Amino acid sequence: MAAESAVFTIADSAFARKLSAYVKLSPADLLVLSDIYRRKRDFAVGHDMIHEGERSHHAYILASGWACSYKILNGGTRQIVDFQVPGDFLGLRSVLFRTADHNVEPITPVQASEVRQQDLLAAFSHTPRISTAVLWTASRDEAMVVEHLVNLGRRNAAERTGHFLLELAARLRLVGMGDKKGFACPLSQYHLSDALGLSAVRVNRVLRLLREEGMLTFHKGQVVFKNYDALVAFTGFDRTYLDHDGPLLP
Amino acid sequence: MAAESAVFTIADSAFARKLSAYVKLSPADLLVLSDIYRRKRDFAVGHDMIHEGERSHHAYILASGWACSYKILNGGTRQIVDFQVPGDFLGLRSVLFRTADHNVEPITPVQASEVRQQDLLAAFSHTPRISTAVLWTASRDEAMVVEHLVNLGRRNAAERTGHFLLELAARLRLVGMGDKKGFACPLSQYHLSDALGLSAVRVNRVLRLLREEGMLTFHKGQVVFKNYDALVAFTGFDRTYLDHDGPLLP
DNA sequence: GCATGATACTGATGGAGATCAGCCCTGTGC
DNA sequence: GCACAGGGCTGATCTCCATCAGTATCATGC
Numbered sequence: 001m002a003a004e005s006a007v008f009t010i011a012d013s014a015f016a017r018k019l020s021a022y023v024k025l026s027p028a029d030l031l032v033l034s035d036i037y038r039r040k041r042d043f044a045v046g047h048d049m050i051h052e053g054e055r056s057h058h059a060y061i062l063a064s065g066w067a068c069s070y071k072i073l074n075g076g077t078r079q080i081v082d083f084q085v086p087g088d089f090l091g092l093r094s095v096l097f098r099t100a101d102h103n104v105e106p107i108t109p110v111q112a113s114e115v116r117q118q119d120l121l122a123a124f125s126h127t128p129r130i131s132t133a134v135l136w137t138a139s140r141d142e143a144m145v146v147e148h149l150v151n152l153g154r155r156n157a158a159e160r161t162g163h164f165l166l167e168l169a170a171r172l173r174l175v176g177m178g179d180k181k182g183f184a185c186p187l188s189q190y191h192l193s194d195a196l197g198l199s200a201v202r203v204n205r206v207l208r209l210l211r212e213e214g215m216l217t218f219h220k221g222q223v224v225f226k227n228y229d230a231l232v233a234f235t236g237f238d239r240t241y242l243d244h245d246g247p248l249l250p
Numbered sequence: 251m252a253a254e255s256a257v258f259t260i261a262d263s264a265f266a267r268k269l270s271a272y273v274k275l276s277p278a279d280l281l282v283l284s285d286i287y288r289r290k291r292d293f294a295v296g297h298d299m300i301h302e303g304e305r306s307h308h309a310y311i312l313a314s315g316w317a318c319s320y321k322i323l324n325g326g327t328r329q330i331v332d333f334q335v336p337g338d339f340l341g342l343r344s345v346l347f348r349t350a351d352h353n354v355e356p357i358t359p360v361q362a363s364e365v366r367q368q369d370l371l372a373a374f375s376h377t378p379r380i381s382t383a384v385l386w387t388a389s390r391d392e393a394m395v396v397e398h399l400v401n402l403g404r405r406n407a408a409e410r411t412g413h414f415l416l417e418l419a420a421r422l423r424l425v426g427m428g429d430k431k432g433f434a435c436p437l438s439q440y441h442l443s444d445a446l447g448l449s450a451v452r453v454n455r456v457l458r459l460l461r462e463e464g465m466l467t468f469h470k471g472q473v474v475f476k477n478y479d480a481l482v483a484f485t486g487f488d489r490t491y492l493d494h495d496g497p498l499l500p
Numbered sequence: 501g502c503a504t505g506a507t508a509c510t511g512a513t514g515g516a517g518a519t520c521a522g523c524c525c526t527g528t529g530c
Numbered sequence: 531g532c533a534c535a536g537g538g539c540t541g542a543t544c545t546c547c548a549t550c551a552g553t554a555t556c557a558t559g560c
Contacts, residue, residue, distance in 0.1 A: 073400065102396065135374075138388055240303075454538065
């Protein structure tokens with residue numbers, strides 16, 4: 001009874017939907033997942049979910065809300081590495097390495113499932129499919145970080161900003177939170193600047209430029225693509241790094 | 251007999267040494283690995299090992315030589331994402347996603363073991379420890395890419411260059427190819443510039459600066475740290491992201 | 501009703517690094 | 531012996547973006 005409702009919950013979640021795209025999960029696999037997935041926790045804005053250096057023993061799966069992972073440098077500047085949206089795994093590295101090498105902060109109020117280290121490792125040992133599926137999501141996350149790297153290294157401020165918003169839109173579409181017209185975006189221009197390696201002033205000017213060029217607007221928590229194709233051409237966005245070819249394991 | 255010698259070979263390799271640091275591997279695990287590991291291939295400079303867009307069915311484990319993974323942008327500029335040194339896994343993402351999202355090019359003549367997709371996935375299914383160990387190496391690679399991202403986003407040219415060379419040194423020390431004094435480095439200043447998101451001219455000037463400040467020299471294929479501690483302080487290098495706390499699985 | 505703090509926005513100035521255009525050196529092939 | 535290419539190195543100029551120093555707007559609490 002309880003197990004059944006748990007299965008229902010997990011099978012319904014953004015996370016299971018994402019995993020299923022990678023690896024076909026059996027009912028037994030789903031049971032294991034739902035066990036991992038059980039404990040929900042809430043996080044308020046202003047309190048980090050994970051602290052760098054912390055010897056952390058759990059990771060999280062985001063159920064609702066947005067978060068971001070970041071690092072702080074000597075000078076006090078920060079670099080946001082990635083944003084997490086519902087369905088995303090978060091803090092996997094800090095569990096595998098046992099001490100966190102980055103911080104994670106909620107951007108909106110967040111609800112997340114706490115995944116305990118021992119549960120996760122046990123699941124890996126006993127259900128290889130889950131292990132492979134998680135490896136897959138980790139690889140996809142890495143593909144995104146790689147694209148951010150290219151973004152910072154070789155694109156100018158305008159291309160970089162546009163590219164980033166296009167990626168965000170593509171990710172959100174996968175979990176049904178947006179379309180080619182745009183998406184709801186709780187980020188401030190400061191968030192963008194920390195993610196893009198720019199100053200907030202420049203982000204503001206770039207957004208004005210993109211608006212004046214008729215490509216997109218960023219206003220009141222809404223990103224609207226005014227000319228999607230032009231923006232794709234301008235930024236050189238190629239979404240193949242986000243995609244895959246369907247389930248690898250039958 | 252053959253199996254034994256194979257076990258010997260694999261147990262001796264930089265790759266198995268790295269995996270063992272993460273997860274204790276049984277003789278049976280080593281046998282599976284050595285089977286994956288059997289086919290050696292040579293690659294000459296000037297011919298990519300992996301091409302972006304290619305529907306690739308194998309990955310490689312680097313036995314000797316250096317390689318780099320990179321992406322080419324519209325304008326023809328390129329961004330090197332990472333360098334691979336002996337013991338590194340390479341092309342894992344392209345196997346998991348079935349089509350490569352980046353290129354890999356040898357920097358020196360390379361010898362590498364070819365890992366076929368089906369062998370790898372079979373190993374994951376039947377020997378969960380290997381799966382976990384590979385997840386671990388993948389996470390470590392991601393940690394490095396993340397640090398490169400921070401490097402590009404928030405450090406200036408000199409800090410960035412110094413930080414990068416310190417990281418390289420730390421990685422090479424793990425496989426016995428250098429120490430705190432320095433290491434043999436086959437990279438050209440062009441390689442550095444493509445990795446650091448700088449122009450070759452700037453890399454040259456930054457290297458001069460670091461030399462004049464008595465921190466390091468980069469000359470004739472040798473990186474020599476003249477003042478390691480000063481360089482660490484100057485660049486804000488903190489090597490914890492490369493380390494881990496010993497075997498996770500008993 | 502007013503202070504306070506986020507966030508958005510703007511003009512002026514300066515600086516880090518790109519770009520352009522070269523030179524020098526060394527190894528390699530013919 | 532010479533041509534040629536790749537890598538290292540340098541000065542001059544320009545540009546993109548950071549920084550500084552603000553103003554404007556809106557929600558929040560007291």
